[in-house]
Amino acid sequence: MIKTDVCIIGAGPSGASTSLTLSKMKIPHYIIDKSTFPRNKTCGDGLILYAYKALRLIDEGLFDKFLNHPKFIHSKNIKLHVNNNVDINFKESKDRNMVITYAKRFDFDDFLVKNISDKYASFDFGNGVKNITELKDGVLIKLKDGKEVLSKIVIGADGVNSIVSRKLAGNKLQKNLTSTFVNGYFKNVTNLSKTNEAEIRIIYKKIPLFFYIFPLSDGSVNISLGGNAKLILKHNINLIEQVESIIKNHPKVAYKFTNAIKIDSWRGWSIPYNFGKNKVYGNRFMLVGDAAGLTNPFYKEGVGTGMMSGIICAKSIEASLKNNDYSEDFLSTYSKNLKSEFGRLLKFSRLMLKATEFKFLFGSITYLLKNRIQTKATKIIKRKSY
Numbered sequence: 001m002i003k004t005d006v007c008i009i010g011a012g013p014s015g016a017s018t019s020l021t022l023s024k025m026k027i028p029h030y031i032i033d034k035s036t037f038p039r040n041k042t043c044g045d046g047l048i049l050y051a052y053k054a055l056r057l058i059d060e061g062l063f064d065k066f067l068n069h070p071k072f073i074h075s076k077n078i079k080l081h082v083n084n085n086v087d088i089n090f091k092e093s094k095d096r097n098m099v100i101t102y103a104k105r106f107d108f109d110d111f112l113v114k115n116i117s118d119k120y121a122s123f124d125f126g127n128g129v130k131n132i133t134e135l136k137d138g139v140l141i142k143l144k145d146g147k148e149v150l151s152k153i154v155i156g157a158d159g160v161n162s163i164v165s166r167k168l169a170g171n172k173l174q175k176n177l178t179s180t181f182v183n184g185y186f187k188n189v190t191n192l193s194k195t196n197e198a199e200i201r202i203i204y205k206k207i208p209l210f211f212y213i214f215p216l217s218d219g220s221v222n223i224s225l226g227g228n229a230k231l232i233l234k235h236n237i238n239l240i241e242q243v244e245s246i247i248k249n250h251p252k253v254a255y256k257f258t259n260a261i262k263i264d265s266w267r268g269w270s271i272p273y274n275f276g277k278n279k280v281y282g283n284r285f286m287l288v289g290d291a292a293g294l295t296n297p298f299y300k301e302g303v304g305t306g307m308m309s310g311i312i313c314a315k316s317i318e319a320s321l322k323n324n325d326y327s328e329d330f331l332s333t334y335s336k337n338l339k340s341e342f343g344r345l346l347k348f349s350r351l352m353l354k355a356t357e358f359k360f361l362f363g364s365i366t367y368l369l370k371n372r373i374q375t376k377a378t379k380i381i382k383r384k385s386y
């Protein structure tokens with residue numbers, strides 16, 4: 001049996017950021033992922049706000065490497081189109097470089113993992129966790145290859161279907177606080193903005209659906225469409241039919257796809273935004289990223305929030321090891337720190353998402369308050385970004 005102080009399950013952006021921060025603190029740990037890297041992950045591939053902040057907090061050198069990575073492209077513009085009537089621009093100020101970066105998760109997650117120190121981290125990739133049980137002297141983690149790991153504390157960084165969340169926290173997926181999305185890559189998409197602007201549309205089809213077009217460094221584009229999981233089920237919405245109809249018929253979209261070729265098949269996945277409604281810590285465990293339901297409900301930032309939660313979590317791990325205290329009571333500070341970082345923004349974003357369900361009202365508010373929304377957004381970008 002392998003014995004360790006800390007075991008991180010999942011090496012996506014949240015787990016990798018926890019590991020990178022622990023390494024910076026010189027804390028040895030074990031990190032497991034069922035995949036080997038590089039691997040694909042269903043995502044829009046857009047990095048914003050917290051991704052920049054987290055990279056800089058982890059290491060300025062890592063941020064520099066990210067800025068100069070040949071496969072990542074940066075843009076100063078995001079445009080949100082509300083039902084064809086209102087366009088809202090989210091721009092960086094002239095003295096700053098970017099508001100969004102496009103990086104395929106295949107490359108970005110690998111970039112993070114490659115920068116994890118092998119001095120402090122022991123890697124076990126391509127080996128899924130089959131079971132987890134809390135024992136008196138630690139958490140016992142059983143892996144697919146039969147290996148067993150006993151850890152004083154375990155970090156659930158294993159995404160939306162987290163085994164740590166289910167087994168140790170007893171959480172269940174809350175469909176009303178989850179989005180369902182489909183996503184695919186296309187080439188030969190034309191008439192895209194010269195500034196690599198991110199195109200985001202709220203399109204009404206019985207329910208509000210969010211449609212994203214993000215350009216990538218290899219000339220392909222990433223297309224995503226989705227909405228609230230419960231409403232999609234209730235209204236029997238077929239997301240693949242809807243997205244194919246949008247790129248074929250939507251007056252502001254279809255002309256870009258006249259000669260487009262789909263590179264791979266559509267993939268579906270869930271985006272959880274139930275932070276505050278589920279348990280994110282307990283005796284000997286903490287959850288980060290999607291496992292903690294930390295995606296932004298409105299604009300779906302999950303990579304950056306996940307990375308930031310990994311940094312916050314590493315600080316709690318350090319305190320726990322120092323005090324030799326892994327109790328639920330001691331780890332409650334983690335939840336308080338998450339709330340103070342994300343609480344207000346995620347609550348506000350959940351309200352905004354709810355407001356989109358009222359098509360006329362939401363359209364009128366965004367029309368009337370367009371300038372105020374843009375000014376407020378610029379302030380948020382400055383505060384939560386780099």
Ligand SMILES: Cc1cc2nc3c(=O)[nH]c(=O)nc-3n(C[C@H](O)[C@H](O)[C@H](O)COP(=O)(O)OP(=O)(O)OC[C@H]3O[C@@H](n4cnc5c(N)ncnc54)[C@H](O)[C@@H]3O)c2cc1C
Binds near residue numbers: 181302
């Ligand atoms: C269609 C779509 C579009 C999105 N677009 C964006 C976007 O543009 N920008 C953005 O910021 N966010 C976006 N998101 C959200 C984002 O993808 C997630 O929030 C983000 O991946 C969360 O990172 P994570 O590290 O917490 O989890 P994940 O990235 O899911 O990583 C979890 C890791 O755990 C591993 N794992 C899982 N189970 C086990 C197990 N039992 N044993 C061992 N390992 C395990 C997995 O292999 C994986 O590597 C999108 C999501 C979807 C579905």
